[in-house]
Amino acid sequence: MGKATINAAVYDAHGNPAEVLQVRTQPWPICAPDEVIVAIRAAPINPADLNQIEGKYPIRPVLPATPGFEGAGVVVETGREAGHVAEGTHVILPHNVGTWREVCAVKATDLVVVPSEIDLVQAAMIKINPLTAWRLLHDYVKMKPGDWVIQNAANSAAGRAVIQIARELGLNTVNIVRRAEVVEELRVQGGDVVLIDGEALRDNVKESTGGAPIRLGLNAVGGDSALRLMNCLAPGGTLVTYGAMSLQPLKVPNGLLIFKDLRFRGIWINKWYDDASPGERMEAFNQIFEMARRGLLKTNVEKAYLMSELKAAVEHAAQGKRDGKIILQFD
């Protein structure tokens, strides 16, 4: 490729992303024999990215660092041992390359090849939220068609993926949201029951489900919202935590553990990704791609920013009330 340099987001110290991030020019990366060079097309700004820049993430990078756990692009150059990934192939990047840059070198075996008919902006947002939703519905409770699952933060990207994947699996969902405006939209996306959170939640859930036992709860909020989910679960049920929007810890009454036999787990999708074999990853991705081909699992984009608008992009991403993801788009 002709260009001699690329642009990359970089921070030298942890802190407020809008203050510590800069765009710097870097040399075009060198392609090792087992690597390919990927021209990145899109990278979302996820909460975990902001946490890592702030220094609040459990893994701290060597500084200066380029953020970005997710992204997708096109292979533009291949090392001599990486010829099985042809130039022009669409790929999802692993979470350790720093995707907020125009171009990166990456080991060919760390890439996930994406069918070319899937939009690359959508592909850039598959590895965290739809994959988390997939694992949440597969790894914790053995579910069968007709079973119920309950989730809070149902209007989030992961929550919407849960609704659509649950539908594919024949599961029924109870979806808890905070705002009345999104109820109808989630119903249209396939949410069987959509309810507004509040003190009467347990009774409302019971009424809406006909008292069906709910053995799986998905929690991205914590605090009181998580407690209300616990009280909706059947004895022996499992609550899986994958986010903490309220920043409040879970409060678990002892009786729910001892007498109700509730079980509590958590998932860190990047850890799952690292521990999984390529075969295990592709088993999930292939089914997610198959849904994406049918127009499902589309993540809403609130706004796409260019690298030159980086500060505005991270400020927008840090705002609570959005109707979709903030993404960085390159080209």
Next chain:
Amino acid sequence: MGKATINAAVYDAHGNPAEVLQVRTQPWPICAPDEVIVAIRAAPINPADLNQIEGKYPIRPVLPATPGFEGAGVVVETGREAGHVAEGTHVILPHNVGTWREVCAVKATDLVVVPSEIDLVQAAMIKINPLTAWRLLHDYVKMKPGDWVIQNAANSAAGRAVIQIARELGLNTVNIVRRAEVVEELRVQGGDVVLIDGEALRDNVKESTGGAPIRLGLNAVGGDSALRLMNCLAPGGTLVTYGAMSLQPLKVPNGLLIFKDLRFRGIWINKWYDDASPGERMEAFNQIFEMARRGLLKTNVEKAYLMSELKAAVEHAAQGKRDGKIILQFD
């Protein structure tokens, strides 16, 4: 048997045990064909008994009721279809007969036969605490010799049973207590590490174990004590709650679920007992009896009371600082 009547503890309404309990005379029970009559020799006063009298237990009995989840005695009469349990057999009673009475009728198939060389007072205290300890060490984390387990309330009857069973299984124990006076005693009973709870617990545990990973934590306290246990567990570890002495809920930081992959469970031993097959029960009891024969798993008795001293007995049992169980003894 000659007597026409028996004495039984009875309460007509939930409330403070010392106020609502009375001793009443009842007719000698009638023995159905599949039942035996047991002359009860000893029944402990457990926290769960007091909770049920107070109306704070998840299952409420039909009133008036006789309390007592545990007890042991001697078969004195057998129904014609229960001849396989001979008169004179020592037995442990199930948890649904109300053991705070001199004599009861019980289905022969619900009894656990106890080897006659085991003291009946000790036998009366096996079905809750040693059995809980047994299940805690077998049902939640696959352990192998040399592995570590950590527990709070290590000086309780269940905690001491954990120490001794863990030793039999070749496991190492970290035992957390509140009082310095009991440290030496628990060491003598086989506790590998015995520490006093406090803010520095995590560092103290690390130093005492050489930083060995601890994948199983046993919690009978809740609240801050449970949180300190969580912080001592290795990634992927499990905290099992079986008691709630502090009356405080568990507070679980989201990061311990998401990033540290801690798992939270609870156990209700009476539920386990009901769900288990006779074979599953006896598999545990036989090994516990084998230990008891060697003088292990002895529960300290602080004081034995007669039925005529019932009020004093429950008042004593409700006191926090004791060196052993309060039991009711009959004869």
